[in-house]
Amino acid sequence: MKENESIFKRLGPLFFGLWIVTTVMLVGLFLMGRMSFSSLEDGRRVVEVSASDKVxxxxxxxxxLFALNRMHGALAVGDQQAAADAAESVGMGMVESLAEREASLIAKLPIEMKKLGFSTHENFDDIAKKLRDNPGMDQRTISAEIKTLTDKCVACHAAYRIEATY
Known part of the structure; x- marks a missing residue:
């Protein structure tokens, strides 16, 4: 029995160290996602996903994009309710409806990309609420809200490129 105890005493720190390294690597993969740096001159980071995840x-x-187009069309004719409906259609409700399908995909994405994505959906909900709560909302205010939203789209597209690698 003493022989076994000494083996565990000697190997215990090794096993503990391996556990720590494995945990750190798994957390790193979750936070960073499957990502490599592009060899293309545009400098965007390549996010590697399966072909079905890319689709x-x-x-x-x-x-x-379709929701933004419907929002602009509705606002052009003064229909804030239709613009709010379009915005809400791609808000967090959309994320929740896709959560089951996207669960494994979300784990593969870099943390900054996840933050941009979730905050974009939240912005759509915020715009929908503001449009509903403020009938006759000033066009400049609405445009500023939409600009804040599309700034996130631009930032994401400027930073990342989706590539199907498996």
Whole structure:
């Protein structure tokens, strides 16, 4: 029995160290996502995902763009309610409805990209609420809200490129 105890005493720190390294690596993968730096001259970071995950991401981005287009169309004719409906259609409710499908995908994305994505959906909800709560809202105020929202789209597209690698 003493022989086994001495083996555990000697190997215990090694196993503990391996556990720490593994934990740090897993946390790092979650925070950084599957990402490499692009060899392209544009300098964007490549986010590596499966082909089906790339389709999901691009589909979601198109939905955001379609909602922005519907918002602008509604605001052009003074229909704040329709603009609010369009904004809300891609708010956090959209994220919640896709949560099951996107759970594994979200773990692969870099933390900054996740933050931009979630805050973009939250901004859509905020705009919807402001449009509903403030009938006759000033066009400049609405435009400023939409500019804040699209700044996040621009930042994400300037920083990342989605690539299907498996």
């Amino acid at each position: 999901l991401i691009l589909t979601e981005m198109r939905e955001l």
